[in-house]
Amino acid sequence: MKEDAKPDWGDGPERDELRAMLRHWRAPQAPPEIEDALRREFRRRRSHRRRALWASLAAAATLIVAWQMRSADLPLRSPSPEAPVSVAPSLATPRQTVEPNRVSDSTPAVGEPARARRRPRPAPKEPEVVVEPAQAELLAELSRKMWGTRQAVPGTTIPEMPEGDLPRYREQWETVAGEWPLVQQSVPLGGR
Amino acid sequence: MSADPTSGTDQDLLEATRAGDESAFVEIYRRHRDRIYRFAYRMTGSPEAARDVTQSCFVGLLEKPSRYDGQRASLGTYLCGAARHLSLRRASRAWRERSLAALPALRPASAPSPLETLLEDERARVVREALKALAPLHREVLILAEYEDLDLGTIAQIVGAEVGAVKVRLHRARRKLRAALEAHMRSGTLVVD
Numbered sequence: 581m582k583e584d585a586k587p588d589w590g591d592g593p594e595r596d597e598l599r600a601m602l603r604h605w606r607a608p609q610a611p612p613e614i615e616d617a618l619r620r621e622f623r624r625r626r627s628h629r630r631r632a633l634w635a636s637l638a639a640a641a642t643l644i645v646a647w648q649m650r651s652a653d654l655p656l657r658s659p660s661p662e663a664p665v666s667v668a669p670s671l672a673t674p675r676q677t678v679e680p681n682r683v684s685d686s687t688p689a690v691g692e693p694a695r696a697r698r699r700p701r702p703a704p705k706e707p708e709v710v711v712e713p714a715q716a717e718l719l720a721e722l723s724r725k726m727w728g729t730r731q732a733v734p735g736t737t738i739p740e741m742p743e744g745d746l747p748r749y750r751e752q753w754e755t756v757a758g759e760w761p762l763v764q765q766s767v768p769l770g771g772r
Numbered sequence: 773m774s775a776d777p778t779s780g781t782d783q784d785l786l787e788a789t790r791a792g793d794e795s796a797f798v799e800i801y802r803r804h805r806d807r808i809y810r811f812a813y814r815m816t817g818s819p820e821a822a823r824d825v826t827q828s829c830f831v832g833l834l835e836k837p838s839r840y841d842g843q844r845a846s847l848g849t850y851l852c853g854a855a856r857h858l859s860l861r862r863a864s865r866a867w868r869e870r871s872l873a874a875l876p877a878l879r880p881a882s883a884p885s886p887l888e889t890l891l892e893d894e895r896a897r898v899v900r901e902a903l904k905a906l907a908p909l910h911r912e913v914l915i916l917a918e919y920e921d922l923d924l925g926t927i928a929q930i931v932g933a934e935v936g937a938v939k940v941r942l943h944r945a946r947r948k949l950r951a952a953l954e955a956h957m958r959s960g961t962l963v964v965d
Contacts (some may be wrong), residue, residue: 598949598950601899601919601953601957602899602918602919604892604895604896604898604899605814605895605896605899605900605903606896607809607810607813607814607919608813608819609809610805610806610808610809610823610826611823612821613823614801614805614809614823614826614827614830615798615801615802615805617827618797618798618827618830618831619794619798620793621795621831621834622834623794625834626792626794629792686877720792747929767821
């Protein structure tokens with residue numbers, strides 16, 4: 581018979597006998613200093629929690645005050661008092677679309693504070709260019725290619741040509757008019 | 773929390789403790805301190821270690837009250853499991869280092885005579901040493917079953933084992949303890965009251 585298969589002291593007089601023997605070893609009661617130490621620990625943690633709560637409340641109040649001061653300061657920086665500027669722009673506000681070659685000089689839309697602060701300056705007056713009707717389109721296309729003009733993104737303006745580089749057609753037209761290559765001169769203009 | 777914290781359940785007291793009620797926390801401590809301290813004392817064999825284990829158990833309840841799940845076990849079982857965890861960590865070190873003979877003598881409250889006191893101390897020493905000789909896994913189930921009168925299901929929850937495993941450990945612990953005590957019983961050192 582295996583040793584593990586022997587009956588143990590699970591119940592009955594054998595277990596009572598074991599318990600009686602074990603009772604010779606008595607455990608003392610919990611010392612009272614544990615309760616005192618736990619009370620101190622509880623108070624320390626509670627006060628720490630309260631301090632943390634007050635600190636977070638103070639931080640939140642500071643943030644709110646700073647936010648209000650900033651929002652009160654924003655309209656003073658606005659260029660025109662008649663154009664109200666929204667402090668918190670809504671992302672849901674549809675953006676104003678700008679036509680490709682249009683330089684916007686309209687009143688800035690509400691909800692776009694960045695654009696509201698910058699009042700678009702009037703474009704400098706370009707010198708008058710007198711060309712033939714077909715050449716006007718060619719020149720315009722050429723200038724777009726040269727300056728990399730593209731579809732204007734909403735809120736941007738078309739880059740301006742430097743004033744000094746503008747062709748002075750009126751002055752130079754007479755000098756270059758007779759110097760076209762031969763192939764240009766051979767085009768029959770009035771043959772049809 | 774109500775004015776009388778002693779009338780609430782453990783769960784009520786725990787909620788009040790979370791809300792900052794000191795008396796509720798103290799009431800939790802008073803309800804469970806004896807079992808926790810006794811268990812820790814018998815596991816570690818040291819009153820200082822038992823005091824530290826008991827204090828750490830309740831501080832842990834303050835630190836992480838969310839660790840206790842009332843749906844899984846009672847608060848007493850949870851605290852006993854925490855005490856067991858802390859005791860096992862200490863037992864491997866302290867039980868070896870400290871001499872149990874150097875422990876303060878555990879004198880009964882009413883010792884009739886110096887001779888009787890001496891005999892009682894000797895019996896307590898014999899039982900302590902017999903328990904000390906058990907493996908920690910056997911010792912803990914024996915203490916919980918024989919000293920704390922816990923049922924097998926509760927012991928299984930505390931030690932984190934199946935009921936079957938607890939039965940096996942308890943059976944082996946009793947057998948080894950009997951083998952250790954039989955010589956003293958024959959010599960008359962241990963007498964059954």
